[in-house]
Amino acid sequence: PASAQALQSFSGFERTFLALWAKGKCSDAPRLREQLELLPTTQQGLVAFVGDTLSAELLSALVLAAERVLSPAAPADAAGLLCRLSCARRFDMLWMFVDKAEQKAA
16 A cells, blocks of 8 residues: 555655645645654654655645644644654754744644
């Protein structure tokens, strides 16, 4: 299945996620939510899974997607994902490049 392949590597997850997100034009919110829910649920797990490959573009998309598909139904899940992302390597540097929409969403 595609979801199993997505988690074999972070780059696989990123490809699938960005295709679903479609620069904010996502038409399949349930599938986008499922994709976000594939991410490791522990801080250590997410940091290890992401490694050094998190980009400002992907961070922005993840934050906005979490606001759109996780926050309404499960705000604790959205907050947890954002907390785990904040521990990723280079997060502080990348966060400087996000726009106001992402900062508001977080």
